[in-house]
Amino acid sequence: MVNRINIVILIMLFFLPVGRVFARADTLKVVSNAVREPVMVPSEWGEVYRWVIADENVPDKEEVLMLIRYHYGSFDRLAELLRYLNGGKAYTYLLQFVFPRIGRYTIKPEELPVAAMRVPERILPMAYIDAGVLVPAVLMEKEGRADSSRRVIVALKNNILYDLALAPNIEVELSIGKRWSLNTEYKCPWWLNSRHDFCYQLLSGGMEARYWLCDRKMRDRLTGHFLGIYTEGGVYDFQLKKENGIRGRYYTASGLTYGYARRLTGHLAIECSLGIGCLATGYRKYTSYKGDLVWTNGGHYHFIGPTKAKVSLVWRITAGQ
Structure with missing residues (x-):
């Protein structure tokens, strides 16, 4: 009887450290998993x-x-x-x-x-x-x-659509606070070929006040959706065919714009906008005759509808403190 009791006690003493080893292995496994879990306190x-x-x-x-x-x-x-x-x-x-x-x-x-x-x-x-x-x-x-x-955000821009129309252009936009900005633009295609009676000349400048929408806490300035009011004007002279041409003594346009700007990477962004308003111009038509311009008629023209469209590359610069 005593021998049986001693045998049972020996068996229990043998399995006790083994159980501790397995329990420790389970604990280490749990701790290891907890370390690998990317939970930030x-x-x-x-x-x-x-x-x-x-x-x-x-x-x-x-x-x-x-x-x-x-x-x-x-x-x-x-x-x-x-x-x-x-x-x-x-x-x-x-x-x-x-x-x-x-x-x-x-x-x-x-x-x-x-x-x-x-x-x-x-x-x-x-x-x-x-x-x-x-x-x-x-x-x-x-x-x-x-x-x-x-801080003042200065953005330099170039309208790709005007470039495709062979019209060099540049824009400068300045931030005013968090929700307002002022955009100025200038375009100046000045192509002339008298030998082929070709003239494509335009001098134009304009300004636009913009109000930026959305939650400005969650966006960089000069990015996101915006509404604007613009005005622009200039002079022009177009003669694409030898038979006739048209020269604008002036033109003016003003209206409302809607657009969206998105940062691409670093300081580079892209902006798309469309302006709808009223355009007015005074013009004179002419034809070429032996190297001289012969005026035919003229008048005034008014138009209400889309007056400008932009797909611009934007380079953002931070200035001041």
């Missing part, structure tokens, strides 16, 4: 923000920083918007190159521009990270708005 999002600032290769970098500032505190919503942004390109980059750095690298304060920033302790909420203090989301948003309102 609030304090880590602050470190992500500083890594994004320091990394010039992050796709849609400005939009990513803006989303982190604006949705800091609503981290589930933030992750959802990052997955949606531009088909998830930025979020995929964060998963591959930014999130793995969190907790594995020591960030020196001099390496990142935000690391040395400090704010009073009474300002809440505050996100503390190892390398320094991250400015609170609300404060960053206010500072970002102030900086954004002080």
Whole structure:
């Protein structure tokens, strides 16, 4: 009887460490899975923000920083918007190159521009990270708005449709605050071939005030949908055939525009717009005879409808503070 009891006790003592080994293996497995799971806690999002600032290769970098500032505190919503942004390109980059750095690298304060920033302790909420203090989301948003309102965005443009019509052109647009901008344009095809009685000349300039729609917190200035009111004018001389030509003593056009601008990459963007309004001109018709122009008749012409169309390449420049 005693021998049987001793045998049972020995068997129990044998399986006890084995069970501990399996239990430890299961625990390590769970911990390992938890480490691989890319779930960011609030304090880590602050470190992500500083890594994004320091990394010039992050796709849609400005939009990513803006989303982190604006949705800091609503981290589930933030992750959802990052997955949606531009088909998830930025979020995929964060998963591959930014999130793995969190907790594995020591960030020196001099390496990142935000690391040395400090704010009073009474300002809440505050996100503390190892390398320094991250400015609170609300404060960053206010500072970002102030900086954004002080900056002037200058955009240089070229209308591709006018280029196809052999009409050299240039536009300059200046931002005024967050929702307004002023666009000026100039076009000057000045082609003349007297030997073949060909003339294609136009001097024209105009201005347009624009109001930008949509939520400006979520978009860069001079991007998105806009409405505008424009006016332009100039002189012209067209003779495409030897038999006749027409010379405009003046022309004016004014009306409303609707358009959309989208940033392509970096400072480059594309803009499409259509203007509908009223055009008025005074003209004289002529024909060529032995090298001279013989005037035939003239008059005035009025038109209501589309008066301009644009598909423009845009180069955005930031000036001032």
